[in-house]
Amino acid sequence: MAKQKAGVYDKVLECAKEEFLSKGFLDASLRTIAQAADTSTGSIYTRFGDKEGLFRAIAEPVVDQFKSMFRRVQEDFHQLSEEEQRADMGQYTARHQEEMLDYIYDHFDVFRLLLDGAHGTRFSCFLDELVDIEVEYTYKYMEVIGCESVKSGLVTEEFIHIIVTAYFNGMFEVVRHNMDRAAAHRYVKMLNRYHMAGFSTVFDPQS
Structure with a gap:
């Protein structure tokens, strides 16, 4: 050879x-x-x-590490007690969102590819995979806190999927808008507060 x-x-x-x-x-x-x-x-x-193998060599290590990080964050939260989950959900999300945002900015060009250049590869569903993970753990959280809004039909599964999708699309707009890291952190902090207020209508729809 x-x-x-x-x-x-x-x-x-x-x-x-x-x-x-x-x-x-x-x-x-x-x-x-x-x-x-x-x-x-x-x-x-x-x-x-082939060409997809070349794209995969660029994207796959970053995607695998990011998804692993995201699942670890979700699973660590799920291991907390009900009291801790109720008390810390918003702050926990904000802290680890900053960690994930820094990872995105450490691999900024790859995330640009994933969002706008991956059509025709299996990586084009990257955001959908993140949404599926978030929906899975949103249901776990609702089960822990005894939330009945989905079981009662007041909040549908489709609605949860829609708001989680909006959440992730909003977060990744910092990449699409080519924001610098500092501006992205400010934007995502504001976005997180906005969505946490909205999620309260799912977790406590009568309030």
């Missing part, structure tokens, strides 16, 4: 990220990426398999 030239792998990833950001996955050209990386399309196929 021929020895692979040092540095080509990282250079291909760098050039691929720029091409995907500029054109999106579907319109991105492996030929253009290869030329920019001073290599051949054959070397890209050897290293990554």
Whole structure:
């Protein structure tokens, strides 16, 4: 087997990220990426398999770590007592939202790709996967606090899905608007207060 030239792998990833950001996955050209990386399309196929494999090499490590972080935050909260969950829900969410936001800004270009350049890949459903996790743990929280609003039919499952989707779309607008990190933290803090007030109508719909 021929020895692979040092540095080509990282250079291909760098050039691929720029091409995907500029054109999106579907319109991105492996030929253009290869030329920019001073290599051949054959070397890209050897290293990554195909264009989606190249996109996956950029996106998958970030997505897997972010989802793992998000599930850990949710599960750690679920392990708290009912009293602790009732008392700390809003503050807990705000604290860990900042942690997740910093992770997003540490990998800003990848999240730009996930939001606006992933159509045609399995990563195009990234936000939907986050929504599903949040909905799952929202139901767990409602069970812990004895919330009957869904069981009674006063609040529907579809409505919970809608408000959680709005919550995540709002959070990721900081990426779509290319906000700097400090502005994003201010925006998301305000957004969190707004949504926590709204969620109270689900958890205590009679108030």
